[in-house]
Amino acid sequence: AQSVTQLDSHVSVSEGTPVLLRCNYSSSYSPSLFWYVQHPNKGLQLLLKYTSAATLVKGINGFEAEFKKSETSFHLTKPSAHMSDAAEYFCVVSEYNTDKLIFGTGTRLQVFP
Amino acid sequence: EAGVAQSPRYKIIEKRQSVAFWCNPISGHATLYWYQQILGQGPKLLIQFQNNGVVDDSQLPKDRFSAERLKGVDSTLKIQPAKLEDSAVYLCASSLESSGRETQYFGPGTRLLVL
Numbered sequence: 001a002q003s004v005t006q007l008d009s010h011v012s013v014s015e016g017t018p019v020l021l022r023c024n025y026s027s028s029y030s031p032s033l034f035w036y037v038q039h040p041n042k043g044l045q046l047l048l049k050y051t052s053a054a055t056l057v058k059g060i061n062g063f064e065a066e067f068k069k070s071e072t073s074f075h076l077t078k079p080s081a082h083m084s085d086a087a088e089y090f091c092v093v094s095e096y097n098t099d100k101l102i103f104g105t106g107t108r109l110q111v112f113p
Numbered sequence: 114e115a116g117v118a119q120s121p122r123y124k125i126i127e128k129r130q131s132v133a134f135w136c137n138p139i140s141g142h143a144t145l146y147w148y149q150q151i152l153g154q155g156p157k158l159l160i161q162f163q164n165n166g167v168v169d170d171s172q173l174p175k176d177r178f179s180a181e182r183l184k185g186v187d188s189t190l191k192i193q194p195a196k197l198e199d200s201a202v203y204l205c206a207s208s209l210e211s212s213g214r215e216t217q218y219f220g221p222g223t224r225l226l227v228l
Contacts (some may be wrong), residue, residue, distance in 0.1 A: 036219075105154060105155055106155055
């Protein structure tokens with residue numbers, strides 16, 4: 001069965017510094033992987049998705065993630081954090097050949113001025 | 114393009130009462146999902162519809178939860194009777210089709226508190 005593990009429950013960075021949110025996945029098949037962001041009292045928004053095309057995936061708001069099969073990782077990065085990036089981030093894998101999304105437990109990103 | 118709409122946004126009830134949530138997906142989206150998000154956890158799929166048929170309801174507690182999408186457009190999720198552990202955010206999402214790689218678009222959610 002597919003699963004994802006988000007290695008940090010909280011990450012704190014200063015505005016203008018790089019962001020790294022870590023995610024490892026477990027899958028018997030070539031997975032589809034996603035990163036979603038959830039701002040307080042708002043719906044989940046898709047940042048980016050990997051579906052077996054290019055391993056470096058660029059998303060919205062300057063975020064990107066790299067699929068590394070050898071490390072079973074799909075870490076989310078951004079070169080320079082902005083105050084508006086403060087939110088909860090979820091790494092997600094979809095079950096093989098279905099639409100069922102399996103969410104990680106989330107990483108709360110805090111950005112300090 | 115209008116997003117996924119949900120109502121109400123907040124609901125407070127006492128245990129053993131019943132409650133219903135409504136979702137209107139993005140126009141033209143054939144697939145609709147209901148998720149439960151307990152505080153501190155990621156969302157968990159409760160039920161998936163393809164048009165007005167159920168694709169997956171394996172994690173829906175059927176003794177108290179029910180959902181329908183009668184005309185293949187909007188949907189309601191009902192809890193009867195509610196328990197304390199049902200306190201959560203209930204998220205509705207929709208996607209254009211069911212292909213395994215489609216983007217799911219989420220609504221703002223309904224926050225339920227059971228006292």
